[in-house]
Amino acid sequence: MSSARSNPINTAAMHGALIIYTLIALFPVFVILINSFKTRKKIFREPLALPDADSFSLVGYQTVMKQGDFFLYFQNSFIVTVGSLTLILLFGAMAAFALSEYRFRGNMLMGLYLALGIMIPIRIGTVAILEMMVSTGLVNTLWALILVYTAQGLPLAVFILSEFMRQVSDDLKNAGRIDGLSEFTIFFKLVLPLVRPALATVAVFNMIPIWNDLWFPLILAPAEETKTLTLGSQVFIGQFVTDWNAVLSALSMAILPVLILYVIFSRQLIRGITSGAVK
């Protein structure tokens, strides 16, 4: 290691390897984005060239805007993601508080029960979930998705948040109790603000899988008015397979929101993963 620290050849080799892999990681995204702004002819003739005055075209985006209701899809995805995250954080934090703060009979058992869902994918229960959503009339509503994602996200949220809540000082909570605060005030006013970083970590972990999920939108809410962006782009692209301008533009429009979210939250996400929250 010390030899590598001072050896410029080694450093160059490391950068070389990382740059090559970074290019591999970004190349497909880059190709999709640049070609979405080009005319059909140029897409095929010079797929790797940047769009210029001659080849620039928005015809794909016009088709997407005209044919697909991407604004609605986006709105649905947004509602589902924000709704699920809110419920995961609120209910997850409440349960984590109960488990980490109070000693009661069955505490360990309850913790284990809630942790079961960390390893078992919720998709296994799809058949019965669909049956339940049909019988309760929730099928083809955004609520079906919100409930499923909340159930899916809760186990890990409870696990991570209770780890963090154990670190909140007892003196602070007891001081609150002496001042006559109720347990609910202590939770909402004293504890929740102190675990904000952990809440952010949980939110970021859950956000991307929820936004990107294709399975549950496809099965529980395939109606036109409840399509999420992921399902909407899947269906749209399926229909417009031969219209390369439209397909590339639809892909770009699906990439952009996630990319923006990532730029905003990447520091939080990476800090969350590297702080050992998922040990």
Place this chain on the structure above:
Amino acid sequence: MQKPRIRWHIALFLAPAVLIYTSVMIFPLFNTLRLALFQEVDQERVYVGLENFRTLFFDPIWSEQFWNALGNNFWFFLVHMLVQNPIGIALAALLSHPRLRFAALYRSAIFIPTILSFVIVGFAWKLILSPIWGIAPSMLDAVGLKSLFAPWLGKEEYALTTLALISVWQFVGIPMMLIYAALLSIPEEMLEAGEIDGVTGMAAFWKIKLPLILPSIGIISILTFVGNFNAFDLIYASQGALAGPDFSTDILGTFMYRTFFGFQLQLGDPHMGSAIAGAMFAIILVGVCLYLFGIQTRMRRYQL
């Protein structure tokens, strides 16, 4: 605090999470396993015991598809273990190098594919590998390897491996990040002690760091296992529910979807779908138990 009266607030704090978790996750899970024991006869639900599983494993029409999907799924998993995790570990080892400049930039860039949806990834690669567009052949041509090009996604013998590699490309960021975190947590003194004994460079990685990150490698292995055995989206997005060509990319997730939802002329069969879900559940459970009791307990001694 330790009063004998019932502390209602505890129940109130637990109630919403436990209710949603139980009713939307645990209950349907067991209900699905229960449904696997029934069959629809004349629009009525009839208890048939393990008949569905017998059909699934031994009736030639079903078993051929089932074993095909299971075999494909194992291959899918194996490619991830042999390609994704070593690359992830190697990248993490490079990134964790002290005084490496731009480490944060590389890290963020390499993680980008992981945040994209399967739909985007599936179609983007489909376009890039498409012989119609010709990006892949012309790039191979540039390095003189054009003869190697084949429409990989359209050939039975390559399609599954190609999709597995696309999935590797997408998810390499996760092992990279987890191993990176583990490498950062190794105390500097330990590495310095190694340096004094003359263990440096690659030797330091193999002899000191690798044994210390084994628990993290265990975690990424089980995450890969669970993730791969309920995978569905990428195959569905790029090859459709029929997992073509000729079912060569069919895995348990797509097989379950097709069975339970039906496709083309075949009607959906929720009971057979449940049986497949039951098989997936058993496989994942065995994997998780093997990890928890076989691997994790043995690894403890390496932990710091």
